Amino acid sequence: MTTSKYPIVLVAVLVVALVVPVLFVPSTPSSTPYKTAAHLIAPGNVKGVFTTAQTFVNIFGRHLLSPLFSSMGSKPSIPAMSQQSVHEFTVKDSSGNDVDLSIYKGKVLLIVNVASQCGLTNTNYKELTEVYSKYKDQGLEILAFPCNQFGSQEPGTNEEIKNFACTRFKAEYPIFDKINVNGENADPLYKFLKHSKGGGILGESIKWNFSKFLVDKDGKVVDRYAPTTSPSKIEKDIKKLL
Known part of the structure; x- marks a missing residue:
């Protein structure tokens, strides 16, 4: 150069x-x-x-x-993933129990990495609750994954995080086990999500709290949204998949 x-x-x-x-x-x-x-x-x-x-x-x-x-030369090749669908993964709920995501076959999914102490927390949690209430009977599920990798803004225990979301924001959708979304220890589900929909010029990595992935009824990742894209702005895309 x-x-x-x-x-x-x-x-x-x-x-x-x-x-x-x-x-x-x-x-x-x-x-x-x-x-x-x-x-x-x-x-x-x-x-x-x-x-x-x-x-x-x-x-x-x-x-x-x-x-x-x-x-710097060509980008390093990314190993192909054997999984073809979100439904092929198993995650942990907030109590540490396995959850086979195949139970969501036929559902439209909005997958979000959440945090309780972020400047984006109030708006996102509020609108996630509103969107879920509006479309849950039509086949929408929201899967929330707490993550403490961005500014250490999700420091609490699983129980504290769940109580915060359910009490303050009336969240009725599942709050899963706290995970990593970036790095070598990233949850396999998030490795798949990032591999399916990269983050543009800045690479695949999750950039901040409340990044969002929209998944169709077959478990295919349809779109990815920035942390600043509010859930209400995704409604039109959700309705197309329902």
């Missing part, structure tokens, strides 16, 4: 560096004084900052980062 190409790559890196710390702002006040400039931004601004950065990357990212990627 020539020296002249470094500035544009640096711009992209700076955008990510400025946005990621902002997302670590908890949704509840803390007695510990904030020590970074990012903490001066209120949780309510997280969505706006995240959306702006996402738009920037979608528009300019490919042009900014392609010189860097090309200089």
Whole structure:
């Protein structure tokens, strides 16, 4: 990569560096004084900052980062997965019991990694409850998987997480065992979801709390939505599959 190409790559890196710390702002006040400039931004601004950065990357990212990627050679091959459907996986419920996802055959699924202390928590949990109430009798199921990998914003036990969602937001859909969604220890289901629908220019990895995957009645992953895409914005896609 020539020296002249470094500035544009640096711009992209700076955008990510400025946005990621902002997302670590908890949704509840803390007695510990904030020590970074990012903490001066209120949780309510997280969505706006995240959306702006996402738009920037979608528009300019490919042009900014392609010189860097090309200089690194071709992308490593991704091993093929033997599973062809979400229904082939088994996960753990909040009590540690196995749940065979084949029980959801014939259902449309919205799979979400959730967190209780995120700036996106209130909006997403509220709308997930509304969407589920509206379409559950038509064949929609929402599968919520707590994850503590993003800013440590899901620190509680399975019982605490479930009580939070069910008491505060009246969640009637299942809250499963806390899992990892990225890295070597990522749950196999999430490896499959990411393999089925990558995350665009920034790669397959889950970017933040409340990323969403829409799955059809046959267990095929139809679409993937950013953390800032509210559940109500997915309604039209859900209705097409019901």
